[in-house]
Amino acid sequence: MRISLFITCYNDTLFPETGKSVVRLLERLGHEVEFRFEQTCCGQMHYNTGYQVEAMPLLRRFVDIFKDAEVICVPSSSCVGMMRDHYAKMAEASGDAELVQAVNALLPRIYELSELLVKKLGVENVGAYYPHRVTYHASCHSLRSLHLGDLPLRLLRNVRGLELVKLEGVEQCCGFGGTFAVKNGDVSAAMLADKLRCVEDTRAEVCTAVDNSCLMHILGGLHRQRAGVKTVHLAEILALTEEESVR
């Protein structure tokens, strides 16, 4: 299958390893990956902060760039949530019938990474090897917008060598919430403190998730506390094989 990668603006800029891992993983599974250079941002930050007028051109850009893509893979559940929860409504509000049609045609072809693997490609065992104690943080969008359920866990359980430990309060928000972390820094910090306590209680070496935004927040707190726990995007775990870890 020819899979078009929407890497997302912050993964592109801050977490290139996640994108590289998606590419390695999908190619290893026998698929062709393409990357369209024109892509920038889905508009989530603007839309959620109240700058809906500014988000509109970003929706149009996204649709223009990806309208002829067969399948689009996004390694970020919050960006997919932005598209699924708001794009259709935004297009309707614009009164542009063509845009409405284009959005409706495009949305079913957009997949978050674990959805793409399990639901679209039908793979739960991707042949990964990761000999570490790992806990999984379910991001809010993955749970309550995309309803991923146990898809990421099914993938993790099939990773050889990986010891999966349950995270207490797994459904609780880590306190990131985009601009929330800055606008309500104190409350966000209190929420993060709860999350860090739960992560450290697992005695895991690695905390993983399908969103680097949460992981950036969690790691920011872990590192400040010198906790020594690493954060790693799901894609980076799934991309590693025994050969590569030996290398």
Next chain:
Amino acid sequence: MSIRVGNAADAPPFPQAAPALLDDAQLRKNVRHATDVITRKRALVVGEQKDWQALRSSASAIKAHTLRYLDDYLVQFEKACTAAGGRVHWAADADEANRIIVGLVRQYGGREVIKVKTMTSDEIGLNKALEAEGIHPHETDLADMIIQLGKDQPSHIVVPALHKNRQQVREIFMRTMGLKELGDRPEDLTAAARQYLREKFLRVKIGVSGANFLIAETGGVCVVESEGNGRMCLTLPDVLITVAGIEKVIPRFRDLEVFLQLLPRSATGERMNPYNSLWTGVKLGEGPQEFHVVLLDNGRTGILADAEGRQTLHCIRCGACLNTCPVYRQTGGHAYGSIYAGPIGAILTPQLFDMEHAESLPYASSLCGACYEVCPVKINIPEVLIHLRGRAVRERQSDASEEAVAMKTMAQIFADRRSFEAAQRLGRLGQWPFVRDGWIRRLPGMLGNWTAVRDLQPLPKQTFRSWWREREHKREKERRDA
């Protein structure tokens, strides 16, 4: 118009109010314990209800339908209630409602009233209006009584004194009831409250209540509660005055079937409320012989006019969104500066109150979506929060603010691939003054709120796109060489 929402007019913005509450370890412990207990109980009784999602959909549909024909249903309610011997008054705002109620109490020659728990009376500031006229209101709901005696503010829609623990309640009771000795077991506290309240139930001749539901078909009113103190207020006085928001009307008696399943399970984790009181007008020789209903607008028709915000009026005040909200669970209710706290308060207060506090309350959420998931009437609270943020930005924010400038600049950067790539390069260069030992530990301006408790990884040397470009070049070269 003088729309009022409790003391919200004088409240500081959420981010200013929150830190002091976060520093109150006892309060946070109380809030955490109470919300944990209720959410656990709720999850159990919701889990056993097989048709929960269908019930939610029904409730949402009934509410949407009622709001669409609200004018008709209100008039129908007025007719039916009047025919049953009640009197209906219409109040456009808080002041008018207070004037009507004070006027009625005076007309019946009362100097005090007993009150069933009513959020709506807190919304309009009824107690203050009564006291200004020399009329003493006695709160009889246990939690509201604790708030009144402690000269405190409610912090939760259903459990207004949730931020106080038993020892604190004991202290308030001893101080205000003049008790020399009192235990802190639930039995001790309820016995003291009963002693204190019974005398008032028997003496005071005017009762004031809120309403959970107004039934258009019959003109009936429904109040649900756990203590029985409400039942006393509704049956013992000679005069009963009910104040209710206009959105409380439901079309038919049988619609209660849906709501009386959803409300107790969502609110207190009970299958059924211990006391469900339903009354219609006046019955000769039984209960209050004079019955008045004050229908309150106070900003509600304004919300009704907004297609996006309208669903806010579905709310049946169960408080489930508060208990599950990770923000509320940290701060408790007082940070919201309104009698309506938590996620529902964050959307209701600014809308009722002509977008006052809209720059602060709709942002007091990480948009985690837990509120929408538990809402028994399916209010998509995150969607309304985002909608109100949009209104706040468009209607109230200066284009010159730090945030607006940053957002508009970012929008321009994202509008074009080349400017995006240039910004990535600039960011990599510009960050170096802030990087120490491979991490960013302190940032200026608004971003300083991030580095207050979190470190930040600097931008890596290579973006994904430049890695991809390199890889393409290499592959191209290999193809050519082959």
